[in-house]
Amino acid sequence: MDHGHAESPRAAQDEQELTLGEKLFLRETIKGMAIVARHFWKNLFGFRDNTTEVLDRKGTGVNLVTTINYPEEQKPYPPGYRGMHRLVPRVDGRPRCVACYMCATACPAQCIYIEAGEYDDQAIEKYPVRFEIDELRCIVCGFCVEACPKDAIRMDTGTHAPAVLSRPLAVFDKEALLGGAPVELSSDSMTYRAPLKTVAPMGSNEGGKKMGGH
Amino acid sequence: MDATLTPSSRLASSDIPTAVPVKRTVGNWFGWLIGGWAMFFAFLFGLSATMLGVVRLFAGFDEKKNSVGGTWEGVGNILILMLVFVMILATLLTMADRKWSAMMQDRVGPNRARLPGIDSPLAGLPHIIADVLKMLFKEDFISDGAARQKLLFNLGPLLAFGPAFCLFAVIPMSPEVFFFGKRISLQVLHVDWGILYVFALASIGVFGTALAGWSSDNKFALLGGLRASAQMISYEVTLGLTLVGAFIAYGSVRLDVMSELQGATEAAIRIGGSDPTLFFGWLPAWGIFMQPLAAIFFLTAAMAEIKRTPFDTPEGESEIIGYYLEYSGLKSGLFLIAEYVETVVVAGIVTAIFLGGWHLPWIEPALCSVLDGLWHGNGAALLAIFQVMGFIIKVLLVIWVMFLARWALPRFRYDQVMHLGWKMLLPASLANVIISAAAYLAGGREAMAMVGLVEIVAFVGYVAFWGKKPAADAPDAHGHAADPHAAPASH
Amino acid sequence: MSETQSHSAGVVPVNPDPLELDDELPSAFTKVKLGPSHPATHGTVRLNMTLDGERIVECIPEIGFLHRGFSKSSENATWHQVLPYTDRLNYVSPILNNVGYIMGVEKLIGITDTERSKYLRVAAGEISRICDHLTCVSAIGLELGAMSAFLYGVEAREILWDRVAELTGARMTTSWTRIGGVATDAPIGWIERVKETIPRVLELTDELDKLFSKNRIFVDRTRNVGVIGADEAISWGFTGPALRASGVDYDIRKAHPYLVYDRMEFSVPLGSRGDTFDRYLCRLEEIRQSAKIVLQALEQMPPGPIIIDDWRYALPPKKDVFSSIEGVMAHFKLIMEGIHVPAGEVYSFTEGSNGELGFHLVSNGAGKPYAIQVRAPGFPIVGALPRLLHGHSLGDLIPIFDSINMIGGEVEQ
Known part of the structure; x- marks a missing residue:
């Protein structure tokens, strides 16, 4: 040629x-x-x-x-950095997660373990009795965040999985994962990015409405 | 999972450390700069004064007051020069090498070790202690193969370190001076064979590396040992030849005589006025101005002799790891420290022969008369302190250049080192001998300085101007022309 | 050792049997095993070498210490889940692997991504290529002892990885492309950041250039070392910078343009001797060309969606998932069953950083790949290592091995 x-x-x-x-x-x-x-x-x-x-x-x-x-x-990690997971709480402190198993299914490393339970008298029927992420298996691909239909799992903690001294300590359970700013309405945390040169506060719930935005 | 193992508090926000902003203003920074350098020079002044003082203390036991070279003065010098100055400097260099390299490479450098109770890296200085402790307490592992020649195996590091350690004995750090009523000088051996002692002992170091390489019973180490012996023996020749020009100029192989001749004599200093030894009335009579090329050749050959990058083929950590591959603990440490000691020695020799030794350029007589006024006619003794300081600073400068070369340049291949030594440096230094001798015969040292100045001008011209082409960028890009029908997509 | 192998210039042929020399002393070959954990073996590879003194008589590379089972693992994942595996093929330029794989899947399905996604892929891919070349070029310096140059290269790579992290959310394990587009758009201000970054990278690249290209120590170490001619390079299966260093004008971005490479203005540097120095120069120049491409792509990038609006292949927008039953259904089906790729077989190839990165994908119509094979660009080149090393001395091994840029992740899949 x-x-x-x-x-x-x-x-x-x-x-x-x-x-x-x-x-x-x-x-x-x-x-x-x-x-x-x-x-x-x-x-x-x-x-x-x-x-x-x-x-x-x-x-x-x-x-x-x-x-x-x-x-x-x-x-500081840039906004949108895929860090440590967190389970997003509702305003009343319970997890937004409805135990639909989407994240566990999407996970290529099969690091998420969920056991579903039922609320008795609530509009929300399901919740995770156990929700565990093995951070040693996790490859931080973000597929779980993308797969979640309830905006219940995010990777916006701005930190990474901490070093642990024994393997069981790397399995984070529901209590460990539940934290950060509560979210009432779902937003697109995966594709929304805070503009650069500003540090997004941990678990901020501002904006996050549209994707592909310029 | 056991509930007690649950790290529930892991994500509590207090556990997540955040960046601590360091607020530094320009004024603050300027203060650090001035203060830092002031502290540095104060430290050097103190060190120099202490060294002279301790030697004076020892020399006090000697009978004769008006000559140097007494037994006790020698003991004092061994203690203060070789055991304290060289060893401390070599130890500091292990750290300086890491910290300076960090600065050259835009890194922070060693910063983890802490002294108890002080939560600051202290510019990495505690790492010296950590390193030494690590070397001392590491397991002294001897492989089965090496255990068969245990004697030779153990002799290796000793033979590498011992000669290197002894080398500093002939290097003069101060002039002969009356210090508190006693004539002393900071030099261990006042002998006529001067630099020949260095050549002789440096060759002994070959045994250390060769023995280490052979007795380790490791193919990589053997290759390293072979390379080291060949390289060190080859560069001996060049090392000697590069200095012949200097021998011609000074008419001596004594390093103290060479140093003495590069500046005002003691008598001239006491008289005051201007320095009578200045070439053409303005140029310090330093060896580098008479033998500029020889200085470069000598530094190169010496770096090859002590196996520092870019001549570290015997080590070549990414190829064959080196002759000390099988050593661990303190023995490995001996090899490493020997290299730094040799660095100090080479810097000392370069300073003594080419950089005027302890002499401060131009100002010595004037400074002496000022100091005389300060301290009741004892200016020469005070001046000696400054001269020792000058020597140390010059040594540090040469060491810095050697480290700079180490971190900036790629390594030669083994045969290319030989090529450089035998086919380039050796003929060049031979030519230098002839030119120097001719110049000396024609007009003594002043003529040599003239030739040297011409050489310097030519060298600067060569480095800065010769062969400079109009900016020819993208040397290798001559490939595709732009695709003509590639229309840029509209925005 | 084959007699038919041609000896390159300046290399003395090795005497096949030293015992028949006229020397008084008999000598024998030394066998040295270099690796798997040796400072010069970037990945984990073992070089079983037979040495005649310091001259390499024979070298047998032994790979497989990093065996990751890429093909088999991929068969047990959905098409989408294979993506993280591709990150780890050539881990220095993951986006190029992401793009290469996803383009294969798209070819199999018969869709193309959106216009904006194409530009994003090109820009991010070229940033990745710069990172890879910087690593290779500066690592040659590192192994040759010029540590500072290596760290300047790494510094340049680091600020590029910062940009990659801002774009994709991760520095190396990007997993960024999606079937029909990309996962995340450039955040606001990112383009400006890249435009600030590229000049700094080029500045550091120029420093590398000044430290090496004319320095005789470096040139002596690399010139006429590891020479391979054009014909031979082709027959060994070389691609990428290693092939172009031998003077063969084959760059897939030019020869078979994909994405928007046909709209980019760039030239392909060629060597003429095929030695280590040419391979070094080619990569160095490709850094500059890639920088040009990045800037052009960012300049020309149109606004628009970053992923196709086809819910059979791409996840629905989150606002549909959160608010409409159709969205939730499509979302769940895609996650649970995977993307149904029509049965068929396709070979898709892109220009990876080391050469032709080919994906041979076989689908039986299910949600998971039936088979995936990778044509790793580094594999044939590592295969030619014995040929390249033959007759050279042990010291030459370092620049040769570095210049072919073996990446364990892609060679030992």
Whole structure:
């Protein structure tokens, strides 16, 4: 196939031969060292700006350091980051979940275990007696959030599954998962994103009405 | 699941740590900058004064007051220079290497170790303690194969570390000076064979690496040992030849004589006025101005000799891991610290021969007369403190350059190291010997400085200007022209 | 060792039997096993090598330490659930795998995604490609000892991954595409963020370029090392940058344009010698070209839906699920039964970061794939490792192995 080469690749390649100056090692060596030294001096004399995102760290006196002293300093995850699950509560504190098993079905890692129960005298008939997520099995794909027809499970906690010292501790039950801001009306938490450069408060229930939005 | 294991409180918001904003104003930062450097220089001043003071203390036991080189002064020097200065500096360098590399690579660097009660990383300094403790208390594991040659296996790190440790003995850190009524100098050995001692002992280090490689009973280690011995022996030659120009210039192989000759003599300093040794009246009589290329060659060859990147083929951690592959614990630590000690020594030699040793450029006589006024005619002793400081700062600078090369440059291949040593550095240093000798015969050291200046100008021209093409970007992109019928989709 | 293998220039042929040399001392080949956990083996791979001194006589790569059973696992998941598996094929550029797989499924069904989704896929895919090439290029530097260059490359990759996280919700395990579209739209302000990011990435790429491309130490290590000619590269099944470094002008984005690549203006860098240095240069240049594509795609991206409005394949919008019985029914059926892909067989190929990423999908009409096979771009290239390494010294192994960019996840599926 030909998409219109001006010259043969070979001709252009031969220009790539090192010149004598480059063959003497020293010039390119010194240039390379100068690049690294520039980083060194900038970082030595600058102060570290750990509160803004890497890309926004500019200005006089700000050094180029991109890493942070984890865990004393933590970088907030962007809005919409798929973090630790939470079971969304209703305003009265009970889970929104109606134990429809959609999330457990959609889960590729089969990490969700649900046992359904019935309320006696409620408009809402079903609720999960047990709702457990094995965070060691979870692959954080977000399919459960997408599959939920009740907006009852979200991954907007802004944190990740914590480190545990034994495997059973990684199985999060209903009490552990239930938390965050309560939600009365379903909203599309998967596709709605808070605009960037603002940190969405944990479990915020603002907006979230439409998808594909610009 | 057992209810007691339920981590119900895990998601309580108090458990989720949040970023702690660090508020720093520019003024605050400026204060840190000034304060930090002031502390650094104060520390250096204190260190220098202490070193001189301790040596004076020991030298007090000697009989003669007006000559250096007494037994007790030697003991004091061994203690203060080799055991304290070199070892402490080498230990600090293990940390500096990590912290400086972090700065070069836009990282925070080591920050986890904490001193008890202090909740601050202290710029990573506690890691030194952590490292040492780790090295000391790690299991000293000896594989079955190595156990068969246990003696040689154990001898390896000793032979690598021992000679390196002894090397600093001939390096002078201060001039001979009357310090509180006693003539002392910060140098262990005042011997005529000076630098030859370094060459002789440095070659012993080969045994350490070769033995380590062989007795480890590991193919990777053996390859590393072979590479190391070949490389170190090859670079011995170049190492010596690069310095011949300097020998010609100073007429001595004694490092203290070489250092002495690169600045005002003691008598000139006491007289005051301007430094009479300045070339052409303005250029410090430093070796680097007489032998600029030799300085670069020597630094290169020395880095190859001590096997630092980009010449670390014997280690080459991503290829063959290295001759110390089978070592653990303190023995491994000895190999590592030997490398840092060698770094300090090389920096010391470069400083002593090429960077004027302890001499401060231009200001020595003037500074001395100022200090005389400050302290009842004892200016020379005070000046010595500043001179030691100058020496330490120069050493740190050379070390920094070596580390810079280490982190910036890729590694040579084994045969390319040999190629560089035998086919490029060796002829170049031979040519340097001839040119230097001719210049010296023509007009002594001033003529050498003239040649050196020409070399420096040529070198700067080569680095900065020669072969600079008008910005030829995208060297390899000459592929497809844009697809002509690709209409950009309307927005 | 086959006698028919051609020896590349500058490589001395290995004497087949050292015992018949005229030396007084007999010598024997050394057998060295490099890996599976060795600093130079990025994934887990073992190289069984026979060395003559330092020269490699024979090298047998041994893969399979990371065996993940991709094909078999996929047969037990719905078409949709295969997606997370594809993240983990080439884990450095997951979006390209997502796109490649989903395009295969769409081809099998016979649908195309929406216009906006096409642009999003192209933009995000090219960001992924930049990440992959940055990793490869800077890792060559790392293994050759230039640690700083590696971290500059990683820094550039990191800020791109921040953008990926803002777009998809995860840095590496994106699982972002959906049949008929993509999962999430670009959040407000994302396009501007990318436009701020790309110049910084290019700046760091230029630093890599300056540190390596003219540095004789680097050039000596890579020039004329691991040379493979165009014909041979084709017959070994090379694709992608490794093939283009040998001078073969084959880029699927140009040769068989998919998505909106035919509307993008970019050039395909070609090498001429097929050595390690060419492979390095090609990738470096592709970073710049991909950056161009990203900016163009973001510029041209039209507004509109990000996923098709066909409830047989795409989940209904959440507002329909929450409020209408039809929506809930479609939602439940899709989740429970999976997407019913018509029976058939299809081979779909896209340009992955390492070359042709092909998915051979077989459906029997049920909600789950009958069979899925991946043509991983890295697999044939790793297969050619013995050929590339033959006759070179042990020190050359590092740049050669790095430049083919073996990714354990895709090679050992």
